[in-house]
Amino acid sequence: MRQLTQAGQKVFEARYAGKDENGHINETFAEAVLRLARAAASAEKENLKTWEEKFSHIIGELLFVPSTPIWANVGKKDRPWQPGACFVLAVEDTLESMYDTLKDMALVFKSGGGVGFNFSAIRPRGDLVGTTKGQASGVVELIRLYDASADMVKQGGVRRGAIMGILNVDHPEIIDFIQAKNDGGLTNFNLSVGVTDAFMEALEKDLPWQLVFNGTVRRELPARRLWRIIIESAHSCGDPGVIFLDRLQSGNPVPENRINATNPCGEQPLSPGESCLLGSINLDRMSTFEGGLNKEILEETVTAAVRFLDNLIDVADYPLPAIAAATRATRKIGLGFTGLADALIKAGLAYDSAGGRELAGTITGLIRQAAHAASEKLAEEKGCFPLWDKSVFYPDRPRRNAACITIAPTGSVTTMAGCEGYGVEPIFAVAYTKTTNVAGDLEVFSPLFLEYIKDYNIPAETLAVIAEKGSCQGIEGIPEEVAGIFKGAREIAPIDHLLMQAAVQKHVDNAVSKTINLPEDASAEDIGACYKTAYELGLKGVTVFREGSKKGTVTVGRERAAGKVPELRRGEILPRPVSAHGMTHRLDTGCGKIYLTINYQPDNGEILETFITTGSDGGCLVYTEAASRLISLAIRGGISVESITEQLEGTHSCPSYMLARGKGKKVSPGKSCASAIAKQLNQVKAELDQRCGKGCPDKMSIEKWKICEACGEAALERAEGCLVCRNCGAARC
Incomplete structure (x- = not known):
């Protein structure tokens, strides 16, 4: 039995170990391995002990690491044996379907799975609802409902729900969908535009593009204008990614079961109602600095892992009968790997080299070849999947599983496995700083680098x-x-990230979860180039991450801490924040009510911008809007709040303000709207200074948003489209 690393043991105890009624751990790693092996072997009709020993060996030696739901659920007496990580559900254009699906989603989350949806069947916002003669709320509002519900249910009791939302590129509400995360929110959703070959052709030829619902054209606009909106939003906040719908369908092993959605991280295309369970081959354990990759151990591990995953489909207790039926009809499994970067380093190959890509492709091809052979052998022994006669394999290629290979994100299992490279990704950095609640900032050096x-x-x-x-x-x-x-x-250059994804995708039945990293100064055009290149390389989808477009909390080396306002040169203006906390105050003036919203950064209390609107009883709308814009511009230009309020306080008295006060009306402190705004700004700033930064004893609670929910210690970082904890491996997508 392999000894877990200190970090691996933390993952196991925090997320996977059995616990008693009081939450105390009552299971060792060895006992958990035996629990999984026995559960999988129970599906066998003979030689149960032999298979139990084989499964125990590959898992206990960390040659093969099952995914989180398997560790957390399977074989335990206090919960259903739900092994699936990836689910896709259908949502139709009726109130009943929307709320039935919402309930189904919650049940999937409860059991530890993530869910994907294609919302293209939902009528756009403003359309007539025939039964009530009212207006439809539309796609984005439905997504907000699902997002809010996901906050209430944790996946397997470990993390909040993760969701993929896809909308086809010809849906009339596509622009609102694309921009839905520009101002923050929808934290449980990854968004992707479902792009077709027809759209890419229209983009290339600069043709108009029609937005259509139920066969009726609702709007026409240039394809390049819509493309611009996509890439500018991705540049701003990291969403949306793109999913190439025709590629999903062309790779569909059962074509009549249409595929138009994936799981939250995009690596598992599924038909509505299907699920897939995942596991990873640990390439680090099969590679050495001296001898390279051990192909014999790789093949033996893959063969046993395919049987292990296939057996769990039979013993599984799925959250809904329809999911159980759809899953067992195709018996899809998602066998992938973790530690590719470790294997490349031990082979002396750069991740962004032709040799590195060639080895990555070779390894994936070996895994696929062994997995398909194992599935064929299982078909001879136990029978093909029920829809085999409807599949692309019929009649000449018997298969137990409609699909076998998936390259998934591997946050927790990578830490369990003791690897540095997550899934198909390179190492994060040679040295980085990890923030913890217990020990403060810890500086981490790559063990592989020190060994090398x-x-x-x-x-x-x-x-x-x-x-x-x-x-x-x-x-x-x-x-x-x-x-x-x-x-x-x-x-690593974006093109090299894409080329690696393409090298691996050639040998993958399903898809590859991969983040294309871009520097902070990358342009929207750079993101567009990544998306186009991904299409040209034959990828099924792609996600980009521009540094700074989303909050990050792990720093490379000893960079400035997140949230610290950088020094600005003359004329420089900070971009508007992606998201911020805010508070709104009512001010009573001589002309009526005005409402002052002050947005600030939660981790340091810095005021970022203001919004000022008038009430229904009067006030100068033009003046308040102009004041709001100029105050925000000044703040983002580096001018202190104190200097801004000093100028506002220095304005002349307003006759209306003085008249109202003379008549005994209640007005806010000050002599004009400008000075009232200044006084409120000063008051808010003083409260924020006292509460959070500037020696505040409660700063840790203010910064709690950036600490891992699972281990409560380390900060989160961006990897494979998710936020991943380097301490315990927990991931939030």
Whole structure:
């Protein structure tokens, strides 16, 4: 039995170990391995002990690591044996369907799964509802309802629900959908536009594009204008990604069961009602610096892992009978890998090299070949999946499983496995800083890097420089071949991320979860180029992450802490924040009520912007809007709130303000709207200063949003389209 690392043990105890009624751990890692092995072996009609031992070996030695729902559910007496990680549900254009599906989603979350939807059947906002003669709320409002509900249900009692929302590119509400996350919110959703070959052709030829619902054209606009909206939104907030719908369908093993959606991270296309269970081959355990990849162990592990996953489909207790039926009709499994980066490093190959991509493709091909052979053998022994005669394999290729290979995000299981590379991703960085509640900021050095350079006699001073920078690129004393092998995710060009995804996708039945990292100064055009290149390379979908477009909390090296306002040069203006906390105050003036909204950054209390609107009883709308815009511009231009309020306080008295006060009307402190706004700004700033930053004893509670929910210690970082904890491996997508 393999000994878990300290971090791996934390993952196991926090998320997977059995617990008594009081929440105390009552199961060791070895006992949990036996629990899973026995549950899977119970599906066998003979040789149960033999298969139990084989399953125990590959899991206990961390050669194969099942996914979170399997660890958390299967074999336990206090919960259903629900092994599925990926689900797709259908939602139709009726109130009954919307709320029935909402309930189904909650049940899936409760059992530990993530859900994907295609919302294209929902009529657009403003359409007539025949039964009530009212107006439809539309797609985006339905998504907001589902998002709010997901906050209430944790996946398997561990994390909040994760959802993929897809809308086809020709839906009349597509623009609102694209921009739905621009101002924050929808934190449980990943959004992707369902792009067709026809749209890509219209984009290439600069043709008009029609938005259609139920066969009726609702609007026409240039395809390039719609494309611009997509890439500008992705540039602003990281969403939407793109899913290439025709590619999903062309790779569908049962074509009559149409596929138009995926699970939350995009790697598992499924028909409505289907689910898929996941597991990862640990490439790090099969690779050494001396001997490279052990193909014999790889093949043996894959063969046993396919049987393990297939058996769990039979013993599973799915959240809904319809899901059980649809899942068992195709018996899809998602066998993938983790630790690709570890294997490449041990082979002395750079992630962004042709040799690195070739080895990645070769490894994936070997896994696929062994998995398909195992599925064919299982079909001979136990029978083909029920819809085999409707599949692309009929009649010449018997199969137990309609699909076998999926490259999924592997947050928790990577930590369990003791790898540095998550799934198909490169290492995050050579050195990075991890924020914890217990021990403060911890500086982490890549163990692989330290192992690799042990014979290079690199002095401590050079390692200190690497720790400061978080990178070994361009460091004097670091050989070029070492620097090339140890590039972090942010140091790899977008095209090389895409080429790696393409090299692996060629050997994958389903799809690949991959993040294309872009620097903060990348343009919308750069994102558009990534999306177009992904299409040209034959990918099924792609997600980009531009540094700074979403909140991140793990820093490379010893960079400035998140939330600190950078120094601005003259004329520079900070961009409007993606999201912020806010408060609204009513001010009573001589002309009526005005409402002052002040948005601030929660982790440091810095005021970011203001919005000022008038009430129904009067006030100068033009003046208040102009004042609001100029105050916000000044703040984002680096002018202090104190300087701004000093100028506002210095304005002349307003006759209307003075008259109202003379008549005994209640008005807010000040001599004009400007000074009333200034006084309220000063009051709010004082409260924020006292509450959060500036020596505030409660700062930790203010920053709690950026601490991992599972272990309560480490900060989260962006990886594979999710927020991942480097301490315990928990992921939030």
